[in-house]
Amino acid sequence: MxxxxxxxxxxxxxxxxxxxxxxxxxxxxxxxxxxxxxxxxxxxxxxxxxxxxxxxxxxxxxxxxxxxxxxxxPVATVSLLQATRLRFRLDGTLRRTPPPGLLRLTRRAGHAPVDTDFRTWATGQAGEETARAAAHYAAIALFHHDPGSLSAAFVQERLRRAAALPPEARYPVxxxxxxxxxxxxxxxxxxxxxxxxxxxxxxxxxxxxxxxxxxxxxxxxxxxxxxxxxxxAWDSGRTALIDLALRTRRGDAFAVSDLDAPGWIEQEVRQRPPEQLSGAQDHTPAPAGVRLFQGQFPVAPGESKAAGIARAEELLNLGHPGWRDRTEWRREALAAGRTGAVDRPGTxxxxxxxxxxxxxxxxxxxxxxxxxxxxxxxxxxxxxxxxxxxxxxxxxxxxxxxxxxxxx
Incomplete structure (x- = not known):
């Protein structure tokens, strides 16, 4: 051989x-x-x-x-308590629940077509407003500035898995x-x-x-x-990344999903799932009283990293009031072509x-x-x-x- x-x-x-x-x-x-x-x-x-x-x-x-x-x-998962602190920005305000139609779109709609864009298909299923919110929510698993323009079948699969309950996501400690x-x-x-x-x-x-x-x-x-x-060559996305170490405050959101535009900020996931051995070491990246937050905000071709970071700061203002005075450490980056493949309609x-x-x-x-x-x-x-x-x-x-x- x-x-x-x-x-x-x-x-x-x-x-x-x-x-x-x-x-x-x-x-x-x-x-x-x-x-x-x-x-x-x-x-x-x-x-x-x-x-x-x-x-x-x-x-x-x-x-x-x-x-x-x-x-x-060892891996960590989102706990029930953390899940109750998930927030959504819609029409410029912070909400505790997403539009009801979004959940129906992820669970009850039939299989989406390959040759139609997600925005068109989802609008026919649930209306224009819900289709827009669903496309932006799906950005957590797409890292693309315009998820609604992609193949409906491609986006629907990712939307279903990102919105699954209980959550599928696990984070290596x-x-x-x-x-x-x-x-x-x-x-x-x-x-x-x-x-x-x-x-x-x-x-x-x-x-x-x-x-x-x-x-x-x-x-x-x-x-x-x-x-x-x-x-x-294949289509991918460009994403502005922000990492923040914040001193914690009562009432902070665990995660904020932007339904007005593609974007997401979440706190480090530290709690281990029940099936994990109780003696597993917890390699916590932040000291007591401080939590690491990470966010990704897709930017369009030609759009600057600063534009994505500005949207991140708007979301932080809503979900973490006073975050600037509580910041212990901060880092920004632009990930270009590093977010995996995205499929256009017909592919x-x-x-x-x-x-x-x-x-x-x-x-x-x-x-x-x-x-x-x-x-x-x-x-x-x-x-x-x-x-x-x-x-x-x-x-x-x-x-x-x-x-x-x-x-x-």
């Missing part, structure tokens, strides 16, 4: 590495940075944070896969870096070679491809440059860049042809890419086509 090379040490890369190693393959992971994680990297600083709120969805495929391998680790560390340790124990600070260029990729299958588990932008393939995940690129090259990541919600796309594509690479590595070879780096 030939050695399988995996470029990228994030969620997709280590899913592929573990899957290939479990099949008996020899595997090497090449990571360009000094630290592992990719988009799942937890930032260093006084308060460890991810690039926006990161969650595992319990009914997703990688939840069971991680649990079977004892890789989940200590940040996603803890999850990546566990995956990397398992890969290492299975004799996977892990090489950090190793940047692969097109020439190096050509050399690797001559010796065995290669899984490119990077962002789509990086894969497009590495493979010199202009067809590797599904099957229309995205294919995993099998030919010539023993396979693609994995959050914008490729694989189903799922957010990080589930990375997992599913990493799994599929590994299985294809293992199959290719076991086939006898007389000669191997050489990549045409000039024409992709």
């Amino acid at each position: 030939q050695r399988i090379h995996i470029i990228g040490g994030g969620l997709a890369g280590f899913t592929a590495a573990i899957t290939a190693a479990e099949s008996g393959a020899r595997v090497t992971v090449h990571e360009a940075h000094h630290t592992l994680g990719g988009r799942a990297r937890t930032a260093e600083g006084p308060y460890p944070t991810n690039e926006g709120p990161h969650a595992l969805y319990r009914h997703g495929p990688h939840w069971a896969w991680l649990a079977q391998r004892d890789l989940l680790g 200590g940040g996603w870096a803890q999850l990546i560390d566990r995956m990397a340790a398992r890969a290492w124990n299975m004799s996977v070679r892990i090489e950090t600070a190793t940047r692969i260029d097109p020439g190096t990729l050509d050399t690797l491809a001559r010796t065995g299958p290669v899984v490119v588990a990077t962002s789509l932008d990086a894969a497009r440059s590495l493979l010199n393939d202009p067809t590797l 599904t995940w099957r229309d995205r860049p294919a995993i099998d690129r030919g010539n023993g090259i396979y693609l994995a990541g959050d914008q490729v042809a694989a189903p799922g919600l957010l990080s589930e796309v990375s997992f599913n594509s990493g799994l599929e890419a590994a299985l294809l690479a293992v199959g290719a590595s076991q086939r006898p070879r007389t000669s191997r086509p050489v990549l045409d780096l000039e024409h992709g």
Whole structure:
């Protein structure tokens, strides 16, 4: 069996590495940075944070896969008390409940069509006002400035899972870096070679491809440059991110969903679910009396980060009065093209860049042809890419086509 090379040490890369190693393959992971994680990297600083709120969805495929391998680790969930402190901004005011039609739209409406935009379909189902609120609420799982313009089927699936009761979302305690560390340790124990600070260029990729299958588990932008393939493109979103450490005050909202425009702010989730062992360590990122809040506010192409942050501050004024005087720490960022694939009307995940690129090259990541919600796309594509690479590595070879780096 030939050695399988995996470029990228994030969620997709280590899913592929573990899957290939479990099949008996020899595997090497090449990571360009000094630290592992990719988009799942937890930032260093006084308060460890991810690039926006990161969650595992319990009914997703990688939840069971991680649990079977004892890789989940301690996770936190939204408690009933926290759920009662969820607030909604609608028509400029803060409310305790969303419009009744929004819940009906998520639970009673039939399957939405692929070839119609969500705004048009939802308006026919529940009226224009409810359709607008539902589209903006769905932004928590879309990170897109205009969710109503996307495929109705695509948005409806994400809306249903984001609004599920009890909530599906689970948060790895200590940040996603803890999850990546566990995956990397398992890969290492299975004799996977892990090489950090190793940047692969097109020439190096050509050399690797001559010796065995290669899984490119990077962002789509990086894969497009590495493979010199202009067809590797798909719509994503741009999002202004804000992280705040606030001194707590009675009456603060746990989370605020903006139904007037796409946007969301939530408090760090610390309470562990009942099924978790009571002795699990709680890696709390903020000291007593201080809570970490994270928000994401999609911005349109050409719109500035400042415009998104301004909307965040409006939401903070409503849900956390006096927040400026209570701020212990603050950080802002703009995530461009880092929010996964979004599907326009008439397209599904099957229309995205294919995993099998030919010539023993396979693609994995959050914008490729694989189903799922957010990080589930990375997992599913990493799994599929590994299985294809293992199959290719076991086939006898007389000669191997050489990549045409000039024409992709």
